[in-house]
Each structure stands twice: as C-alpha cells, then as structure tokens.
Amino acid sequence: MTTKLTTNDTLSSFIDKYDNFLFDCDGVLWHGDQAIPGVIEVMNKLRAKNKRICFVTNNSTTSRVNFHKKFDRIGIEANLDEIFSSAVATASYLKHIVKLPADKKVYVIGMNGITEELGKEGIQSFGGEADNGVWPNDPIPNDPSVAAVVVGLDTQVNYRKYAKAFTYLRNNPGCLFIATNGDTTFPIHGSLFPGAGAIQAPLVTALNRQPDAVLGKPAQNMMEAIFAQYDFDKSRTVMVGDRLDTDIDFGLQAGLDTLCVLTGVTSEDQLLSTSNTTNPTYYMDSFADFSKVL
Amino acid sequence: MTTKLTTNDTLSSFIDKYDNFLFDCDGVLWHGDQAIPGVIEVMNKLRAKNKRICFVTNNSTTSRVNFHKKFDRIGIEANLDEIFSSAVATASYLKHIVKLPADKKVYVIGMNGITEELGKEGIQSFGGEADNGVWPNDPIPNDPSVAAVVVGLDTQVNYRKYAKAFTYLRNNPGCLFIATNGDTTFPIHGSLFPGAGAIQAPLVTALNRQPDAVLGKPAQNMMEAIFAQYDFDKSRTVMVGDRLDTDIDFGLQAGLDTLCVLTGVTSEDQLLSTSNTTNPTYYMDSFADFSKVL
Structure with a gap:
C-alpha cells in the first residue's frame, strides 16, 4: 500500500x-x-x-568531481562527499572488496566517470572513451594482465569494445565481469534509451555468463x-x-x-x-x- | 550416438x-x-x-553476389543459386511471409549484406553501415514508417544504432523485431568474437522483449x-x-x-x-x- x-x-x-x-x-x-x-x-x-x-x-558516465560541477551549473547545492555514484561504488568495490593486485588492469566499457574513479583508487584501466569510433577490424590480442572488465553506460559503445571485453573475459582465468549498474534503460532527450543493463547484454549472451557483480542501486x-x-x-x-x-x-x-x-x-x-x-x-x-x- | x-x-x-x-x-x-x-x-x-x-x-554481412565472389577468390566452385544466407532468408521472410507494405521501411543493424538483399526484394531500408561511427548524442526522432528492425552481425555496431532501433521498436505499434540469426559467437582472426545473437541482446534487455523471428540456422x-x-x-x-x-x-x-x-x-x-x-x-x-x- x-x-x-x-x-x-x-x-x-x-x-x-x-x-x-x-x-x-x-x-x-x-x-x-x-x-x-x-x-x-x-x-x-x-x-x-x-x-x-x-x-x-x-550514472557512471561522470566522475564525482564533474557531478559536483553539474550540481553547480544547475544550481542545486551539493558537497563532494554527499555524492555517491555507481562509478565510485565500482572503484571502491574493486579496491576494497576484490583487492585487485596493483599489477593488474581493468578494461572499461564506459565513459570517463569510470576511468577517473578507478584512477582515484589507484587502479590501472584502459579502453573506455579511448576505444570510441570505427574499428578497423584488426586482430585483438589477449592481455593477460586484465583481471576485470567493468561495463557501464557508454553512449559510444561499439563492437571493438565488445570484442576486447569478450577476449579478456574468455581467455583470462578468474577475470571478473563487473557491471556498474543494471538499469535496462535511461532517460535522455525526453525519451528513453538503452541503459547500462542493456549495454552489458552482448557479453552475457556471448559468454553465457552473468556478471560477477552488479553494483549501483x-x-x-x-x-x-x-x-x-x-x-x-x-x-x-x-x-x-x-x-x-x-x-x-x-x-x-x-x-x-x-x-x-x-x-x-x-x-x-x-x-x-x-x-x-x-x-x-x-x-x-x-x-x-x-x-x-x- | x-x-x-x-x-x-x-x-x-x-x-x-x-x-x-x-x-x-x-x-x-x-x-x-x-x-x-x-x-x-x-x-x-x-x-x-x-x-x-x-x-x-x-553470415549476413555479405550479399549473395559478394559471397559468390568470395567463393571465386578462395577457389571453391559455386553457383549463385546454390548460396543461401541468413540475409537472403531475412529479405525473403519480410517479402513473402510478413508481406511488408511497400510504403514501410526497415531499420537495419547489420552490414551491407542485409541492406543489399532487402533491396533486391524491393524493401526500403536505412541504417546499417550508414550509421557507423561516433554518435554526436543528437536526439533521435521516431520514424513511424519503420515497420521492422532487422539485427544481424555488425562489426561496427554502436550505441546510435541501438538507440535508433530501440526508439522505433518502442514507439511504433506492431514494429517487428527480426534477428537474421542467433549465433552467440562467430569465428574471426583465429579467435571467437560476439555473434549476431549477442549483438541483438541490448534490445532484448532494454525492451524486455524477444525477437519476433530468429531466421538463419x-x-x-x-x-x-x-x-x-x-x-x-x-x-x-x-x-x-x-x-x-x-x-x-x-x-x-x-x-x-x-x-x-x-x-x-x-x-x-x-x-x-x-x-x-x-x-x-x-x-x-x-x-x-x-x-x-x-
């Protein structure tokens, strides 16, 4: 009721x-x-x-610092330590719960919010916005130092990112599959578009494997x-x-x-x-x- | 046995x-x-x-005519009418089973094989390789003339394509969701990459809806x-x-x-x-x- x-x-x-x-x-x-x-x-x-x-x-697309700027821009008072995002939660999870070894790396499907928050926790990552754009169909070698793949909302997700994430998760024993959040849609331009929970779905299907952890609400x-x-x-x-x-x-x-x-x-x-x-x-x-x- | x-x-x-x-x-x-x-x-x-x-x-990425050229290139004898692909099957399904009205269009997540075979059946389509590349995050208006979304293997699939397909399927009553095939992976570069069955998964998740038809083997x-x-x-x-x-x-x-x-x-x-x-x-x-x- x-x-x-x-x-x-x-x-x-x-x-x-x-x-x-x-x-x-x-x-x-x-x-x-x-x-x-x-x-x-x-x-x-x-x-x-x-x-x-x-x-x-x-929303994992923006770092806590940039979220704070957004609050300023919109005109809603906020302090940095009042802001909790799924990107912060993901970085904290990998640092404090998983205790990812310092020589291991994270491959990111997602936007700068994730890579920045991982960096703040001292976690090495690659991919993310650096892998935007058209893929020249070149081979994708495995990288055995990848110990986790993090997938969040990525409005520039593309096949290259899926192929890389799939390669690391398929070939590296124990490589973790982490989703920042499970929202199947998200609101934009007064409409709805596919959310982080949808972005991760090709990996679930191709690997026949659910994420090891879905963070966020x-x-x-x-x-x-x-x-x-x-x-x-x-x-x-x-x-x-x-x-x-x-x-x-x-x-x-x-x-x-x-x-x-x-x-x-x-x-x-x-x-x-x-x-x-x-x-x-x-x-x-x-x-x-x-x-x-x- | x-x-x-x-x-x-x-x-x-x-x-x-x-x-x-x-x-x-x-x-x-x-x-x-x-x-x-x-x-x-x-x-x-x-x-x-x-x-x-x-x-x-x-394989829906190539038209029957281009498949035939591939056979020639590789040196295996083949006649055009001996070649059956999921792109041909999809075009034939929309023409002869669905009987898509002539004033309706198909939005394609996939490569030229699909758009070419649709064209040979006289079916209007858009999207496909024309939507490759980085999305400028512009709004995506609905197009009520879209009566079907076809999803096949697309090594340049990106968020814009998902957002467009999602918009048409969500807003157009009766809009069909057609998968060329359900292969979850496909072999390339001596490895495996996500297949057409994985490419379609974000739409399944975001729409909470299975395809109306999965063609191909x-x-x-x-x-x-x-x-x-x-x-x-x-x-x-x-x-x-x-x-x-x-x-x-x-x-x-x-x-x-x-x-x-x-x-x-x-x-x-x-x-x-x-x-x-x-x-x-x-x-x-x-x-x-x-x-x-x-």
Whole structure:
C-alpha cells in the first residue's frame, strides 16, 4: 500500500518525519541538464531546515568531481562527499572488496566517470572513451594482465569494445565481469534509451555468463558506504527516486521509507498496477510540490 | 550416438550414401579468407562425382553476389543459386511471409549484406553501415514508417544504432523485431568474437522483449527454401557443419543426416561431452580428410 502526498498536511508531516534525504538525481532533480521546475527552491528550503542530503546515482558516465560541477551549473547545492555514484561504488568495490593486485588492469566499457574513479583508487584501466569510433577490424590480442572488465553506460559503445571485453573475459582465468549498474534503460532527450543493463547484454549472451557483480542501486554497496560515512538514523531517513526497480527497491532493501516521484520513468498507472510488486511508502507528482509547505 | 569417420571404408561409404551435400562455410570450407587446407580439392572431386552442393551460411554481412565472389577468390566452385544466407532468408521472410507494405521501411543493424538483399526484394531500408561511427548524442526522432528492425552481425555496431532501433521498436505499434540469426559467437582472426545473437541482446534487455523471428540456422526457413528450389531426396542429403547449435541442429530438425567437422568452433571434447544433446550422425577432423578416398 502506497500513499500519495497531495494535501498540505501530508506534505508537512512527511518533511517533519525525516532528517535525512537520499536522492536519485535524473528524473527527480533534473532531466538531462535542466532542473525540474521548482526543485531548486525546495532543495534550498530543505537545507535551510538543516535536513541532511545525499545524492545516490547510478550514472557512471561522470566522475564525482564533474557531478559536483553539474550540481553547480544547475544550481542545486551539493558537497563532494554527499555524492555517491555507481562509478565510485565500482572503484571502491574493486579496491576494497576484490583487492585487485596493483599489477593488474581493468578494461572499461564506459565513459570517463569510470576511468577517473578507478584512477582515484589507484587502479590501472584502459579502453573506455579511448576505444570510441570505427574499428578497423584488426586482430585483438589477449592481455593477460586484465583481471576485470567493468561495463557501464557508454553512449559510444561499439563492437571493438565488445570484442576486447569478450577476449579478456574468455581467455583470462578468474577475470571478473563487473557491471556498474543494471538499469535496462535511461532517460535522455525526453525519451528513453538503452541503459547500462542493456549495454552489458552482448557479453552475457556471448559468454553465457552473468556478471560477477552488479553494483549501483538496488545493490546495497552504496547504501553501506552512505551509512559508513554518515551516522543516519534509519527511521528518520527516506530514499527519494523515480524508478521502482532501482531507487525504490534500493531503499526498501535497506529498510528505509521510500518516496517515488512521477517526474521520471515511472507513471502513476505503472506504480498502481497490480503487476507492480515494488511499492514505495509514498509517491507524489513532483518533488517540487513540497514548495506548498516549505 | 555419433560415429567418427576415420577409416577409408567409413569415408567411402559416406560419399556413396549421399547425393546432396549442404555445407556451412566458415569453419568447414574456410577460416576468414583462407581455405582450409585440402578442402578445395575435395570439393572439386565431389563436383566431379556429380554430387549436388548447396552452401547454407548464417553470415549476413555479405550479399549473395559478394559471397559468390568470395567463393571465386578462395577457389571453391559455386553457383549463385546454390548460396543461401541468413540475409537472403531475412529479405525473403519480410517479402513473402510478413508481406511488408511497400510504403514501410526497415531499420537495419547489420552490414551491407542485409541492406543489399532487402533491396533486391524491393524493401526500403536505412541504417546499417550508414550509421557507423561516433554518435554526436543528437536526439533521435521516431520514424513511424519503420515497420521492422532487422539485427544481424555488425562489426561496427554502436550505441546510435541501438538507440535508433530501440526508439522505433518502442514507439511504433506492431514494429517487428527480426534477428537474421542467433549465433552467440562467430569465428574471426583465429579467435571467437560476439555473434549476431549477442549483438541483438541490448534490445532484448532494454525492451524486455524477444525477437519476433530468429531466421538463419537452425530455423527451418532456409531449409524450406532449399527444398523448394531443389528436388532433393532427404534420405540422400547430408548437412555438413562445424557448429552443433546451428548447423547440426538445422539438419536434425529437417530429418537429415548430419556431419560435424572439427575445423571450426566445436572441439571433440565438447561434441562427446555428456552435456551435449545435439548429436550429429557423423563427425570427422576435417572435411579435407575425404581426399583419402576421392
């Protein structure tokens, strides 16, 4: 059972109930490079009420530093250490959980966000944007120093990248297959395009093998990182997102209350459909609607 | 139970038993642009014994006319009407089974073989090699005249092609999702790379939808085309291939005897493994071994 926040009473009670707000970004705060109307003011007012805020995004295309610049550009206040992305989660996973040896390398299908975050953890990587463009059909020798292939959203993914990743995963014993996140689609240009979960699919099919780890929401690694960094009371923390299978499931798995906004990929019909089994605690048309009570 | 052809007796009996030989090409007759040693002579001797020959390939990258040139280049005799490819099968399917209206178009993820064969059937198409290269991240408007998306092997597949195909399939009611073939890998440069069945996987994942039709071996459409064109006695026809899940299954489904050669993707261990359920009637190291008796 999910409750729609519409009246001033329900909106006010919600704000009073939580000290800590975890936000998905695209579809909640902005669309592409445009703030969702009214959201900037509401975010400023949350800050003014001393609410603690974190941003939790499955977008791996941009580094934490460049995400921070994006917040500046759009006009939403954010601190670097409030930003958790699937690229950060992936680099942290390879560094602290896998403990990738220093002489091993990562092959990346993805954009600069991943290679930059890997570099910050001292992990050698190659591929990524360097492998964009037309492939001259040259042979692809194996590189036995590749101990992991990381696949994230890559709007320049191409056959050369798949052939390289396939070659390393097929030939190097123990080579890990890591997905930054499993989102099957992502919103762009007011539409939907294939997401990281779709980008990785040719490797799953050609290798007949699932990824060894899928990081990002709803996986709990980013939640653990947030709670390791911030002393949040779970009962006073809410996860706000637009996507049921990532954002809302991410909150629910952690035992948090959740709020689904309808400014992103989920429609009210989908949310209330009897086939939907991921029910947020609350939902509302737009997070900007809190302007009525803030 | 499968029988290995090794002795001169078994080899001679095999040649005498069949009048009609259906051949897969890559891994059986050649590797890339190199004939498998000894195969040219054996093929010439089969012709000299008045055996009927057809070539049945899931390779959709090249048109029938260009395949014919490849046979010439490699030095294996072939007639144009003996060549059956998954691109020909796809064009024929859209023309004769789907009966695509003349004002509708096909969007192609694949190479010139597909667009050329579609053109020969009078079917309008776009995409394919024209969409190679780096995508400038421009918006992709829908085109309501797209009534089918065809996906085949494309060694220049890229995100733009996936985003376009996804857009048409998602927005155009009844738009067909057609795969030229389902091979998950294909041999190149003495190695394996992701095949057409892997190339199509991002659309399967992003759309949460399987293709409406997967043509090529082991689908029986090419077999029906061969038997419609040639008056072959099934009991005197054998399918020769290197791949269990396409070539051998293709023959078995049609009720033909089958011969698996070990010059391609299947190893003797895989063939004889208890987990293998696709058992050819016969197998042998190389088709060239018939030189002993021809």
